[in-house]
Amino acid sequence: MASYSGRGVHGQVVQRLGARIVGGHWAEGDVLDVRALGDELDVSLTVMRESLKVLAGKGLIDARQKRGTYVRPRSAWNLLDADVIRWRMAGGDGERLMRDLTDVRSVVEPAAAHRAALRRSDADLTALDAALAAMERARGDLAAEADADAAFHRALLGATGNELLARFDLILEPGLRERDRLVHAHGDADDPVPSHRRVLDAVRDRDAPRAELAMLDLLKKKKKKKNAAASRPPGD
Known part of the structure; x- marks a missing residue:
């Protein structure tokens, strides 16, 4: 819902x-x-x-x-509901939720990148290109970066041609935004564009194995940054 x-x-x-x-x-x-x-x-x-x-x-x-x-x-409870996810983050259950979301993403998104490379359309590439361009323009603007990041992953899910996978953005987007908030709040953010571009290039080339590996690398990098930020005491 x-x-x-x-x-x-x-x-x-x-x-x-x-x-x-x-x-x-x-x-x-x-x-x-x-x-x-x-x-x-x-x-x-x-x-x-x-x-x-x-x-x-x-x-x-x-x-x-x-x-x-x-x-x-x-x-x-419907733990996949967007509001329930948001309320868990605000209510002290964020660490467990982020761990679970990271696991879900590691299962879903590499497979989605693989399928997107096989099934993407020109319209899908346009949406991915637009999201990546927005990510480049948004450097230093937390809200704009979060919007662009969410748009990229939403477009990638849509590029699978699978309606159920496309709606996974309802689950993933709140987690993406919370992760971005944690990372940026502690000054640990680095340039997200190169890792996302590698995914997009592989999807554009219809190279499914490379797209899957690029997404795995992207998620590993983000997990490392998120864990480093979350482990710091408040105020550090």
């Missing part, structure tokens, strides 16, 4: 309640006082109910007669 956060009043309520649940404010099985929460957030009962439906769709809560609305166990 795509991110719901920020979409008007409903989005704000979803954001606040979802962050509390994922952050551990309520434990598994805790019953939510819907009316009291509505009063606290200064929203109508209708808004509360609609917001709770969204959270139920993410697996965070459920409702039963005679029991009310309660927090579901973590095993029921």
Whole structure:
């Protein structure tokens, strides 16, 4: 499910309640006082109910007669949901999440690069070229670099011609942005363009094995930088 956060009043309520649940404010099985929460957030009962439906769709809560609305166990959460990923990062579970995302990327993205080299179209190359050019222009601008990085990986997934792989950007993008934030915050960022260009060149040449290896090298490099930044004490 795509991110719901920020979409008007409903989005704000979803954001606040979802962050509390994922952050551990309520434990598994805790019953939510819907009316009291509505009063606290200064929203109508209708808004509360609609917001709770969204959270139920993410697996965070459920409702039963005679029991009310309660927090579901973590095993029921949709951990691939973009909002749940974002809330985990903000709620103190970021290290575990980043480790898991790194593992997922190491499985998915080299294989995606391999397939992209075999299946890419001219339109895909145009999108990849544009993302790489944006990356070059963005040097020193954290937000712009993160946008360009995300655009490159999104275009690469799209170039596989596989609709399911293409939607993996919903999972990977929050992790990409958090990794970029960690690395840049500690001054450990280096030039990302050469490693991304090697992937793109291999995809352009339709050299699938080289594209896969280039992506593996890119991910290893980023993992090393991310781990170095995350291991430093705050303020270093």
